[in-house]
Amino acid sequence: GNSVTQMEGPVTLSEEAFLTINCTYTATGYPSLFWYVQYPGEGLQLLLKATKADDKGSNKGFEATYRKETTSFHLEKGSVQVSDSAVYFCALDQGAQKLVFGQGTRLTINP
């Protein structure tokens, strides 16, 4: 079946550091891929998405590129801020927008 695997957390970085959170997937066909973010005390929010191979999703300085050849959708940001501290979830659409999520990666940014 379809599945998503994220790098183990938690991840702790200093402000202005470079961030990478790895995400790989297993799926039939070419699903849409997403990154969702959950800030403390809030609901899940869509951060970015990509709908086909080689697409790059971007938002708030975050980027992720849909890599079909490596079945990956790694999240990157060049310079993180304290306000980026949250839990990040990689997800795929297995049809009719039914999402399959990874286990989440907790990110803490220290000033």
Added chain:
Amino acid sequence: DTGVSQDPRHKITKRGQNVTFRCDPISEHNRLYWYRQTLGQGPEFLTYFQNEAQLEKSRLLSDRFSAERPKGSFSTLEIQRTEQGDSAMYLCASSLALMGGRDEQFFGPGTRLTVL
């Protein structure tokens, strides 16, 4: 507030009791989803509706679980004879699904269920 709302936000119950949760989607959205999230894991799909029709149920949704969306507006998720393993965060999401479109799902804050 025009986002997805869920009620209650927290529910503590004793094993064997029945519980019901409510989700109010964004008003013009035709699709509504239920997910379950246990501690340290990502959300898992349970079921979804297009308007009032329940189109799919996950194998995770045992016979003790039932969901409805009368009139295609709000939805309820009922768990009968709760078990400790039902303790989780229950998330609702809604979206506007257009022909061939893949619109964004908007999530509610969730209902945290604790079964003692």
